[in-house]
Amino acid sequence: MVGKKVKLRVIFLSIFLATIILSIILILKSLEDEIVYFISPTEIKSLVELNKKKIRVGGMVKEGSVKANSDSINFIITDYKNEIMVSYSGAIPNLFAEGKGVVAEGILKDRNFLISKKILAKHDENYIPPEVKEALGAK
Amino acid sequence: MLISQIGNYSLILGLILSIYLIIYLFLGIYGFTKNNLNNIYSILFLQLFSVLISFFSLIYSFVVSDFTNETVYNNSHTTKPLFYKISGTWGNHEGSLLLWLLVLTLFIFLFLIYSKKQPKNYRLNTIVFQQIIISGFFLFVLFTSNPFNYLFPKPTEGLGLNPILQDPALAIHPPILYLGYVGSSIIFSASLSALVSKNINSSWAHHIKKWVLLSWIFLTFGIMLGSIWAYYELGWGGFWFWDPVENVSLMPWFCLTALLHSISVLEKRLILKSWTLILSIATFSLSMSGTFLVRSGILNSVHTFANDPERGVFILIFLFILILISILIFFFFETDEKILENKIYWLSKETFILINNWFMVFFLSVVLIGTTYPIFLEVLTSDKISVGPPFYQKLLIPFLIPFLFFMAVGPNLKWIKNDFKKINIKKFFLLIFICFIASLFTEKLNINNLFIIILIFSSFYLFVSSLSDLIYKKKNFSQNISHFAFSILILSIIFNGILSKEFSGNMRVGDEIDFNSNIIEFQKIETFDKENYKSIIGTFKIEDRKKKIILLKPEIRVYNQPNILTSEADIKTSFYEDKFLVFSILNQDNIFNVRYQVKPFMIWIWISTFLLIFGGLIRFTKIK
Numbered sequence: 037m038v039g040k041k042v043k044l045r046v047i048f049l050s051i052f053l054a055t056i057i058l059s060i061i062l063i064l065k066s067l068e069d070e071i072v073y074f075i076s077p078t079e080i081k082s083l084v085e086l087n088k089k090k091i092r093v094g095g096m097v098k099e100g101s102v103k104a105n106s107d108s109i110n111f112i113i114t115d116y117k118n119e120i121m122v123s124y125s126g127a128i129p130n131l132f133a134e135g136k137g138v139v140a141e142g143i144l145k146d147r148n149f150l151i152s153k154k155i156l157a158k159h160d161e162n163y164i165p166p167e168v169k170e171a172l173g174a175k
Numbered sequence: 176m177l178i179s180q181i182g183n184y185s186l187i188l189g190l191i192l193s194i195y196l197i198i199y200l201f202l203g204i205y206g207f208t209k210n211n212l213n214n215i216y217s218i219l220f221l222q223l224f225s226v227l228i229s230f231f232s233l234i235y236s237f238v239v240s241d242f243t244n245e246t247v248y249n250n251s252h253t254t255k256p257l258f259y260k261i262s263g264t265w266g267n268h269e270g271s272l273l274l275w276l277l278v279l280t281l282f283i284f285l286f287l288i289y290s291k292k293q294p295k296n297y298r299l300n301t302i303v304f305q306q307i308i309i310s311g312f313f314l315f316v317l318f319t320s321n322p323f324n325y326l327f328p329k330p331t332e333g334l335g336l337n338p339i340l341q342d343p344a345l346a347i348h349p350p351i352l353y354l355g356y357v358g359s360s361i362i363f364s365a366s367l368s369a370l371v372s373k374n375i376n377s378s379w380a381h382h383i384k385k386w387v388l389l390s391w392i393f394l395t396f397g398i399m400l401g402s403i404w405a406y407y408e409l410g411w412g413g414f415w416f417w418d419p420v421e422n423v424s425l426m427p428w429f430c431l432t433a434l435l436h437s438i439s440v441l442e443k444r445l446i447l448k449s450w451t452l453i454l455s456i457a458t459f460s461l462s463m464s465g466t467f468l469v470r471s472g473i474l475n476s477v478h479t480f481a482n483d484p485e486r487g488v489f490i491l492i493f494l495f496i497l498i499l500i501s502i503l504i505f506f507f508f509e510t511d512e513k514i515l516e517n518k519i520y521w522l523s524k525e526t527f528i529l530i531n532n533w534f535m536v537f538f539l540s541v542v543l544i545g546t547t548y549p550i551f552l553e554v555l556t557s558d559k560i561s562v563g564p565p566f567y568q569k570l571l572i573p574f575l576i577p578f579l580f581f582m583a584v585g586p587n588l589k590w591i592k593n594d595f596k597k598i599n600i601k602k603f604f605l606l607i608f609i610c611f612i613a614s615l616f617t618e619k620l621n622i623n624n625l626f627i628i629i630l631i632f633s634s635f636y637l638f639v640s641s642l643s644d645l646i647y648k649k650k651n652f653s654q655n656i657s658h659f660a661f662s663i664l665i666l667s668i669i670f671n672g673i674l675s676k677e678f679s680g681n682m683r684v685g686d687e688i689d690f691n692s693n694i695i696e697f698q699k700i701e702t703f704d705k706e707n708y709k710s711i712i713g714t715f716k717i718e719d720r721k722k723k724i725i726l727l728k729p730e731i732r733v734y735n736q737p738n739i740l741t742s743e744a745d746i747k748t749s750f751y752e753d754k755f756l757v758f759s760i761l762n763q764d765n766i767f768n769v770r771y772q773v774k775p776f777m778i779w780i781w782i783s784t785f786l787l788i789f790g791g792l793i794r795f796t797k798i799k
């Protein structure tokens with residue numbers, strides 16, 4: 037016969053394992069929903085289908101492309117191979133400038149147009165996000 | 176130049192002392208020679224002194240702007256104010272490591288002084304483990320990031336310190352945070368040494384609790400300072416962004432908080448031995464891996480230290496060795512001597528502390544996975560992703576609810592065993608009463624998210640319950656105050672999160688904008704010349720519904736060296752809400768990009784964190 041103590045221990049262990057497995061499943065499940073992919077303008081052009089998921093687009097702000105009006109800022113992100121127009125509403129980081137690296141987060145309207153609500157702030161004037169560097173280097 | 180040489184050689188001296196000490200103590204512990212405590216005192220003091228000299232010589236090089244020193248050249252400038260010349264010493268990679276070393280050597284010296292009641296063997300073993308860590312850091316500093324590299328020919332001017340780091344909160348943020356991290360290294364060494372010298376008992380737990388509290392206080396304070404700085408300096412208008420670097424400091428915090436609770440169980444009941452040891456080892460390993468992730472350039476965030484793969488590899492190997500050593504020791508010295516089969520009854524303080532620990536470990540794993548998953552995914556599939564705040568909110572909020580309930584009930588339980596029927600009936604009525612209050616609140620504020628409603632409800636419960644403990648119970652004042660502070664913290668974070676309002680857009684001077692029936696008027700801009708930057712100050716008039724007018728004057732600083740713009744937000748703080756305004760230049764047509772935010776209960780986030788730390792401080796002063 038199985039003693040009471042052993043029984044208790046088995047119950048305890050199984051609860052413990054179940055909790056761990058459940059939490060891991062939960063974490064991974066939420067992770068799947070909440071990750072944001074980083075894509076370069078060139079990769080956007082070759083996307084098969086567009087969905088309403090948030091993405092990040094990185095590259096350089098094209099010289100002479102920044103236009104501001106009262107509620108949004110429009111500019112073009114380029115990886116010197118392909119370009120994408122961005123319409124951005126929100127506050128801009130200080131290091132946002134023409135000819136500098138930028139990462140914009142938003143939703144694609146079509147393959148040429150991104151509606152963005154967030155520009156990532158990087159605080160070093162010579163800093164190029166590694167993703168951008170790679171996107172640029174791949175040309 | 177000469178000063179740099181002195182700094183460099185005293186570092187080498189420190190390393191030699193460290194290695195000598197390890198060998199000397201090792202021989203002593205295994206009985207080949209006799210260890211003389213006085214000798215060890217003087218060696219440790221000498222080591223501390225040599226690092227101190229090295230540190231001061233670096234400060235001196237910064238103050239006199241000695242550009243033959245590469246670190247000074249890279250991070251300083253003659254026009255920088257004196258205060259930031261000094262704080263610039265640890266505002267860079269090399270200098271901050273020197274500061275690590277300084278704190279490491281200081282803490283082990285203090286440890287020796289304040290551990291007189293413990294067995295000699297245990298004290299010596301701790302020094303050995305700590306010296307292994309210290310010598311690793313010495314090697315790291317000397318071979319991969321020497322702060323005293325010589326530059327020839329001498330440059331006439333330095334490159335300057337990143338202006339966003341030129342800030343009082345950030346001048347003390349790194350040292351405070353390091354005190355927390357390094358404190359955890361003492362806990363690490365002491366735990367291993369206690370295992371080796373079979374010294375895990377109540378008195379040991381009592382003695383190490385002081386160090387746990389000390390590092391917890393500093394770590395909490397350091398995280399808070401960083402958060403305050405990010406709030407007013409980065410201009411994103413928030414206090415926590417789930418940025419990898421922030422997460423990296425939060426992970427050891429969860430671990431340390433769990434340890435803070437479980438060490439009491441060990442002290443009072445002599446159970447959870449292995450668990451406590453695992454936590455101590457994990458805390459330091461997390462602090463170290465945090466350093467590794469930030470310094471190696473694997474994580475990119477606001478802390479852009481110069482990235483150098485070589486450094487990353489070094490820390491990784493060092494970390495690997497330390498973890499390997501601790502795991503080996505853990506398995507070989509783990510005692511299986513039967514100490515009175517201590518059972519845990521389900522309704523007891525120790526069960527609730529264990530529950531606290533489980534939650535902490537869960538929170539820790541959420542943050543750990545969220546932070547490291549992108550790295551693994553990139554290595555495996557070369558997909559580049561990032562994990563945003565929704566991930567953390569989604570996973571943390573539901574679990575925070577039961578956590579807060581347990582936190583309210585736990586402190587009122589006794590050790591060992593409680594009678595279920597005796598649990599205060601008053602508390603039950605309290606629960607109903609709070610249900611009522613909370614539903615009034617949610618009704619009034621129009622909150623529809625069920626999770627948020629229950630979360631508000633549970634934090635109210637903790638609030639009232641800990642407040643009544645604070646008033647009616649004389650015992651455990653420090654604990655009550657910290658739990659009370661935590662409930663205020665959670666409440667203010669929730670209300671801040673759901674009630675914040677934000678406007679952002681582009682404005683010219685003279686423009687007027689209607690925002691939630693507040694009128695924002697951009698009145699004028701003025702330009703001033705300052706010591707090392709040009710200042711552009713804008714004036715905004717904000718008129719609210721009741722015709723009350725406030726003026727906000729945010730600033731843009733154009734630094735001369737390096738040529739960088741920073742925005743200084745203007746914040747009007749009151750007990751009820753913060754009004755936050757920041758603006759930046761769009762290089763055309765005199766258009767400025769403006770962001771205005773109303774953030775309720777912002778000040779309470781800082782006040783409650785202070786109170787939380789204050790509770791820890793009181794506890795610390797009470798431990799004899």
